[in-house]
Amino acid sequence: MKSAQTEYLRPAAAGDVPALLALRTEAERWLHAKGTDQWSDPETGERAISKWRESIDEGRAWVVIGERGDVLATVSRGPVDRDFWTDADHPESALYLYKLIVARSAAGLNLGARVIDWMSRLAELEGRTWVRIDTWRTNSGLHSYYERHGFTHLRTEAPTHRRSGWLAQRPAGHLTLPDDLLPVWSPQRSEVPAQRG
Numbered sequence: 001m002k003s004a005q006t007e008y009l010r011p012a013a014a015g016d017v018p019a020l021l022a023l024r025t026e027a028e029r030w031l032h033a034k035g036t037d038q039w040s041d042p043e044t045g046e047r048a049i050s051k052w053r054e055s056i057d058e059g060r061a062w063v064v065i066g067e068r069g070d071v072l073a074t075v076s077r078g079p080v081d082r083d084f085w086t087d088a089d090h091p092e093s094a095l096y097l098y099k100l101i102v103a104r105s106a107a108g109l110n111l112g113a114r115v116i117d118w119m120s121r122l123a124e125l126e127g128r129t130w131v132r133i134d135t136w137r138t139n140s141g142l143h144s145y146y147e148r149h150g151f152t153h154l155r156t157e158a159p160t161h162r163r164s165g166w167l168a169q170r171p172a173g174h175l176t177l178p179d180d181l182l183p184v185w186s187p188q189r190s191e192v193p194a195q196r197g
Helices: 014-033 042-057 111-125 140-148
Strands: 008-011 061-065 071-078 094-102 130-136 152-156 164-171
Touching: 014 042, 014 061, 014 071, 014 094, 042 061, 042 071, 042 094, 061 111, 071 111, 094 111, 111 130, 111 164, 130 140, 140 152, 140 164
Parallel strands: 094 130
Antiparallel strands: 008 061, 061 071, 071 094, 130 164, 152 164
C-alpha cells in the first residue's frame, strides 16, 4: 500500500550530524529497553560516530527527511568489511548496507523497508548481485526483521574484537514495497520532489 507521507531521501550533510547523533542515542535507549546489548559499549559508539562522519564526508550516508524537514531515518553504504567477507564471497558483487536507523516517531511508516528497497535498486543499477549486511550477533529481533525483508542468513562470524558478524544478503533489485518507493532529492534540484501518485 502506498504511503500518504511525503518523505524523501537526500545525501547527509555535516549539518545533519546533531540529528544523526540524536537518532543514534534514541536507538541505543530503545535497544537497551528491549533487552539487547547492541551498541551498549561506549567505545563502539565512538568508533561508529567517527565512521559516520567519514561516510558523510565521502558521500556514502543518506537521510530520510519528513514533511516538517526533520531527519526520520538514515542509512549508509560502506566498503567491504574484511573481518567478515572474504574473496570467496566475491565482495565486489555486493553493495554493503550500514547504519540503518529509523526514528521511533516514524515507526509504522515502513521507512526501514523503503530504505532497504532503495539500496536494493541502487545495487541493481550498479550491476551488483547482492545487498549485504552484518549485524550485531546477539540481536535476534534484528535478524528476524531483515529475514522478513528478504535477507538470507549466510553465516555468523565471531572475531574476538568485533560484536557484529551475523551476515546476510538479499538479491539486488528485490523490492518489498515496489509501489511505495522513496523519492530522492539532490542539491542539483531546486525543489523537493513531490511524492508520485
